[in-house]
Amino acid sequence: MLILANRLSSLRPTKPLLRPISYNYKLTTTTSPSSPPQDATIVNLVLKTDSQTLTRTLEKYPVEWTPDLVDRILKLLWNHGPKALQFFKSLDYQPTYAHVSSSFDHAIDIAGRLRDYKTLWTLVDRMRTRRLGPNPKTFAIITERYVSAGKPDRAIKIFFSMHEHGCVQDLNSFNTLLDVLCKSKRVEMADNKLFKVFRGRFRADTVSYNIMANGWCLIKRTPKALEVLKEMVKRGLNPTMTTYNILVKGFFRAGQLKEAWEFFLQMKKRKCEIDVVTYTTVVHGFGVAGEVRKAQRVFNEMIGEGVLPSVATYNAFIQVLCKKDNVENAISVFEEMLRKGYMPNSTTYNVVIRGLCHVGRMEKAMEFMARMKDDECEPNVQIYNVVIRYFCDAGEIEKGLNVFEKMGDADCLPNLDTYNILISAMFVRKKSDDLLTAGKLLIEMVERGFLPQKFTFNRVLDGLLLTGNQDFAKEILRLQSRCGRLPRRLKL
């Protein structure tokens, strides 16, 4: 209770509003156990060292490089792609260290995300020269990157060239590509260009059919999913619980509540061993459609049928109560789950905190933020962003900024969204001080490797000029040109 009182009292406005930049790179992943402090130091070092001196700096750095360490650093540098690739390359020059295939995969993933295909293929070649691959996982990464860059045809070509890179094409890699295409809602392309043509050659199995059924469900074309089901039976493949669960979810997604319920009843009638995933899907499906009582009945029924709810089931039900019923009831279920010995996870907290923010119960939301830590799940950047956004929307800008400061204490790094939310909030009160804060935030985000939009720069510049902060505006203008965001012509 005392801790809570302290937390709440620290929400009062304090100055300075921004924590010192030295907090910058206390990096951890927020949902998994904290990474060793040494990782943060290395990441910090990589971020602030220029590419020319990085190799030497790393050489002198007193640490024994191991594949695990390198993979962790690459993961932490995920939002700083070019820096991550420089780090990878610099280590490659170290005489005492050789990259392993998982690090190559990470680097290839990062290059793909940057759409730097030249680097990507150079890395693939190097991987092959060193007999480290490329392996099917490498190609799963590459094709996924091409598909998400809007180049699905290229991804398919790459799949068929796998063997030229010394990697076998098998049913697994075929299924992986089908899945990548389906998940990006390109099920028609997956069907016409791959599945129909090559299912014989790769001996499509239950997994292939499930992937295709799910693909149709994702774009709400449940009749096509039913066709897939029919066809797999015709070919002598038995549908599994996964197949049925895909269809139930598909009906709900398509808004076919009646069909979902009938399908569920059919499953029961045919003595399917309905599992916790089916029940969770049905509870969530009815709930988000506004049928809370029906969701509640199914939730109660599953226990009667001897299927224990999982944390995911509770999360689904709690979310439904938050959205379509009321937060009080959601909190009762939350407490009930604790009494039954379940350990809430970050999703559980996420939905409860969101629910509380949504009805303006910010103090209670902050209380749950504090509780998270007791349950060993640190709030992640998304949940911080939600709380900051709601505080700012309610005009409680200082409280929003205070939560932002707390992220630093909690080793949770702000992301691009965090900065955009806060900077936008600095314009609502039309106060000169707020504009100064906006400017400081803009400088801080650039120092942390985020590239603000041109719009953000112009907005802050206009604000500073209107509030008579000409000198600060000049500083921001210089920053903007350093970032390569060409400034407009401004009269200063």
Place this chain on the structure above:
DNA sequence: TTAGGGTTAG
């Protein structure tokens, strides 16, 4: 990293 359920705003 071969398939199904729970977070994400308007």
